[in-house]
Amino acid sequence: MITLIHSQVLGLRTLRSTYGVLLGAVAAVLVMVLADLGTNLGVTYVEPVEVREPVMITVGVIVTIIVCLYAASGVAGDYRYGTITQRLLAAPRRSRLLMASLATYAAFALVVGAAAMGLALAIAQPLVAAKDLTLGLTPVIVVSAIATVPLFAIVGVSIGTICRSQAAAVLVIVGWFPAERLLGLALGDWVAYLPYGLINQLLGLDGATLGRGTAVLCLSGYAAVSALLAAAVLARRDVS
Numbered sequence: 001m002i003t004l005i006h007s008q009v010l011g012l013r014t015l016r017s018t019y020g021v022l023l024g025a026v027a028a029v030l031v032m033v034l035a036d037l038g039t040n041l042g043v044t045y046v047e048p049v050e051v052r053e054p055v056m057i058t059v060g061v062i063v064t065i066i067v068c069l070y071a072a073s074g075v076a077g078d079y080r081y082g083t084i085t086q087r088l089l090a091a092p093r094r095s096r097l098l099m100a101s102l103a104t105y106a107a108f109a110l111v112v113g114a115a116a117m118g119l120a121l122a123i124a125q126p127l128v129a130a131k132d133l134t135l136g137l138t139p140v141i142v143v144s145a146i147a148t149v150p151l152f153a154i155v156g157v158s159i160g161t162i163c164r165s166q167a168a169a170v171l172v173i174v175g176w177f178p179a180e181r182l183l184g185l186a187l188g189d190w191v192a193y194l195p196y197g198l199i200n201q202l203l204g205l206d207g208a209t210l211g212r213g214t215a216v217l218c219l220s221g222y223a224a225v226s227a228l229l230a231a232a233v234l235a236r237r238d239v240s
Contacts, residue, residue: 004096004097004099004100005100005103005104007087007100008100008101008103008104008105009104012074012104012108015074017070017073017074018070018108021066021067021070021112022112024066025063025066025067025112025115025116026116026119028058028062028063028066028116029058029059029063029116029119029120029123030119030123032054032057032058032062033054033055033058033120033123033124034123036053036054037051037054037123037124037127037128038127041127041128041131041133042131042133045133046133048133048134048135048136049136049204049205051128051133051134051135051136052124052135052136052137052141053205054120054124055117055120055121055124055135055145056141056145056203056204056205057203057205058116058120059113059116059117059120059145059146059148059149060144060145060148060149060199060202060203061148061199061203063112063113063116063149064113064148064149064152064199065152065173067105067108067109067112067113067149067152067153067156068152068153068155068156068173069156069170069173069174070156071105071109071153071154071156071157071160072156072157072159072160072163072166072169072170072172072173073160073166073169073170074105074160075101075105075156075157075160075161075169076160076161076163076164076165076166076168076169077166079164079165080164080165080166094231094234094235095231095234095235097234098157098161098227098230098231098234101157101161102154102157102158102227105153105154105156105157106150106153106154106157107150108153109149109150109152109153110146110149110150112149113145113146113147113148113149113150114146116149117142117145117146121135121137140212141204144202144203144204144212144215144216145202145203147202147216148199148202148203148219151216151219151220151222151223152195152223154223154226154227155195155222155223155226156169156173157227157230158223158226158227158229158230159172159173159226159230161230161233161234162229162230162233176195176196177196180194180195180196180197184197189209192208192209192210193210193218195219195222198210198215198218198219198222199219201214201215202215202216202219
């Protein structure tokens with residue numbers, strides 16, 4: 001298992017897209033936090049939940065989706081370029097290969113999420129303090145925002161494994177957002193229990209109706225179910 005994870009990590013280090021994700025996360029933090037707080041701080045944003053919203057959205061939504069897309073594309077890329085065959089020859093037990101992918105991408109996502117949060121807070125805190133306002137952050141709020149990144153990375157790996165096509169995986173991840181909006185017309189408040197709806201609940205943004213504990217349990221459930229489904233599909237798939 002350790003050998004498989006080491007192989008996955010080595011693969012991430014050699015991909016240019018890995019560094020593209022890191023640069024994308026940094027750019028998202030710089031643009032979103034600086035632009036939003038610079039314009040609205042002390043005007044539209046006064047209450048702590050409003051003041052910290054740009055930080056929460058940048059890390060919990062934008063960085064999360066970037067990493068999720070990266071994970072899905074990376075796994076699906078093995079099928080596109082035919083490297084999945086070599087990977088399976090090295091790991092005949094397919095479940096172990098999937099577990100290694102899940103662990104590697106989740107760990108990478110955790111690092112990216114924590115780094116993005118650190119950068120966002122380093123930018124936001126001086127701006128907020130200069131206006132004599134507060135972010136009103138607690139360890140639970142910070143950890144909740146960071147946790148969305150690895151949880152969605154697991155979903156991304158699962159979708160990439162199931163779809164096999166990078167384009168299809170991206171379409172599923174991106175297309176699910178407007179799909180949830182449409183489902184919300186029929187589901188009403190129950191839309192809060194859908195994946196993207198749970199991000200809003202987990203971040204505790206204005207309008208959240210669920211507790212963070214409930215949100216993280218539900219989102220963890222989606223991640224677990226998607227991983228189990230991916231394992232079942234991979235076990236029965238002919239990749240020759």
